[in-house]
Amino acid sequence: MRGVSRIITLLFVGAVCGAAQAADTVDFRTPGAISYRQAKVLVEVEGKLKLNAEGKELKHLPLKASGELQYVERVLPAAKSSSAVRLVREYQTAKADIRLHESELKNELRSDRKLICVETDGKKSTVFSPSGPLTREELDLVTVPGGGLLLDTVLPPRQLKTGEQWTLEDAAVSRLLGLDSVSQHDFAGTLSSVKDNVAILSLAGKVTGSIGGVSSDFEIKGKLNFDVKQRTITWLTLAYKENRAISHSQPGFEVLTTVRMVVAPTQPFAPLNDKSLAGLALNATESQTLVELKSDSAGYEVIHDRRWSVMLERPDLTVLRFVDQGDLIAQCNITNPPALPKGEQLSMEGFQEDVKRVLGKNFEEMVEATEEVGDNALRVLRVVVAGKAGELSIQWTYYHLSDEHGRRVSFVFTIESNLLEKFAQVDRELIGNFRFIELKQPTLAETKSASAPSADGEKVR
Numbered sequence: 017m018r019g020v021s022r023i024i025t026l027l028f029v030g031a032v033c034g035a036a037q038a039a040d041t042v043d044f045r046t047p048g049a050i051s052y053r054q055a056k057v058l059v060e061v062e063g064k065l066k067l068n069a070e071g072k073e074l075k076h077l078p079l080k081a082s083g084e085l086q087y088v089e090r091v092l093p094a095a096k097s098s099s100a101v102r103l104v105r106e107y108q109t110a111k112a113d114i115r116l117h118e119s120e121l122k123n124e125l126r127s128d129r130k131l132i133c134v135e136t137d138g139k140k141s142t143v144f145s146p147s148g149p150l151t152r153e154e155l156d157l158v159t160v161p162g163g164g165l166l167l168d169t170v171l172p173p174r175q176l177k178t179g180e181q182w183t184l185e186d187a188a189v190s191r192l193l194g195l196d197s198v199s200q201h202d203f204a205g206t207l208s209s210v211k212d213n214v215a216i217l218s219l220a221g222k223v224t225g226s227i228g229g230v231s232s233d234f235e236i237k238g239k240l241n242f243d244v245k246q247r248t249i250t251w252l253t254l255a256y257k258e259n260r261a262i263s264h265s266q267p268g269f270e271v272l273t274t275v276r277m278v279v280a281p282t283q284p285f286a287p288l289n290d291k292s293l294a295g296l297a298l299n300a301t302e303s304q305t306l307v308e309l310k311s312d313s314a315g316y317e318v319i320h321d322r323r324w325s326v327m328l329e330r331p332d333l334t335v336l337r338f339v340d341q342g343d344l345i346a347q348c349n350i351t352n353p354p355a356l357p358k359g360e361q362l363s364m365e366g367f368q369e370d371v372k373r374v375l376g377k378n379f380e381e382m383v384e385a386t387e388e389v390g391d392n393a394l395r396v397l398r399v400v401v402a403g404k405a406g407e408l409s410i411q412w413t414y415y416h417l418s419d420e421h422g423r424r425v426s427f428v429f430t431i432e433s434n435l436l437e438k439f440a441q442v443d444r445e446l447i448g449n450f451r452f453i454e455l456k457q458p459t460l461a462e463t464k465s466a467s468a469p470s471a472d473g474e475k476v477r
Contacts, residue, residue, distance in 0.1 A: 043175035047168040048247030057085040063271030083112035090288040101136040135300040142300040149308040167249040176207040195225035215242040229342015232260040252277040264344040265325035312456035319449035346431040356422040378403040409433035
């Protein structure tokens with residue numbers, strides 16, 4: 017890819033060459049037919065996380081982060097409209113430095129996940145890699161405001177005179193900010209000036225919307241440059257305050273975010289041509305959007321639905337929650353019992369007795385008990401139990417997975433009985449996509465930097 021200096025040259029010099037005097041009126045209705053673009057995005061975030069782990073006391077953690085993304089993207093020929101867009105990108109740089117409380121964290125896209133697709137319908141964008149599942153951290157890294165859409169979709173759907181204003185459509189606002197829905201907004205743009213074939217538009221307003229069923233409020237200011245001759249946006253900056261509520265699976269936050277994006281048309285790029293993409297699944301199917309959770313310290317890897325989020329991660333315990341449209345559906349605890357001597361196995365009878373002992377007075381009925389060898393070649397014991405937690409009717413599903421070397425892991429799924437019909441298979445995907453990996457012993461430096469402690473000393477995800 018050409019260097020960043022080449023992008024700047026294209027933006028600030030190329031537009032002047034041979035430029036005619038710009039008119040006071042610009043028609044934005046026919047964006048240019050540009051298939052390949054190169055982009056650089058800089059993101060800065062500063063503010064605080066909001067935590068209320070016990071539901072009693074709101075706590076805050078200072079947060080500061082900076083990120084850099086550089087990529088070439090191609091607009092796939094089958095989707096050049098404002099309501100349905102497919103982009104495929106090859107990232108040269110994707111990294112972030114994060115300071116949370118007293119911990120320093122780094123996040124970077126793996127070398128074998130540099131190819132990223134963005135599929136946008138009329139309301140939201142879906143980001144995934146055709147090379148394999150992304151981790152949650154990688155997904156967050158490449159999901160930035162303005163990065164999940166064809167930028168031209170935020171342009172006014174008509175011609176404007178200098179000083180004239182337009183209000184952005186809900187769908188454009190949702191995609192610009194990565195929201196699932198917009199409940200209300202007064203986010204509007206103004207054609208501020210036109211000079212040397214560059215139209216400068218100002219953006220400002222307030223937005224209230226939701227993501228994952230959680231409310232979020234924005235105050236936004238921004239500017240963008242539109243190249244009148246090439247019919248495309250070449251520069252965008254956004255500065256916005258966001259106040260997001262605490263959800264069942266994520267902390268809330270109050271932050272000020274600044275996004276600066278420079279974009280330029282470029283020549284066809286070999287890694288994104290038809291030959292290079294042949295045979296790759298470039299549509300956002302259910303299997304393409306799974307997330308990878310890998311624990312080197314615990315020695316396992318599991319691929320899961322994006323509605324699962326990690327709440328706590330330690331070598332001895334991982335806690336996940338399944339949240340659908342803001343509603344807490346299920347919880348899963350993953351633990352690592354000591355390995356058994358080679359050749360020994362836990363019996364079904366012993367497993368059932370262990371479950372009864374753990375549940376104690378909450379146990380009511382043993383609903384099901386099965387044993388099988390899964391597709392991952394692991395011996396799987398599964399016990400389903402009905403019981404009570406206070407006044408709530410609960411179903412617990414216990415799994416014990418083991419291999420021929422004595423390594424084993426335990427899963428416990430907890431779900432309210434009235435949700436079973438709709439989410440009956442919530443446990444099986446995780447179990448089917450589990451595998452043991454080689455244990456890694458962390459160094460002292462990794463122990464200090466790998467986890468971001470909350471105010472209570474646990475890892476915040």
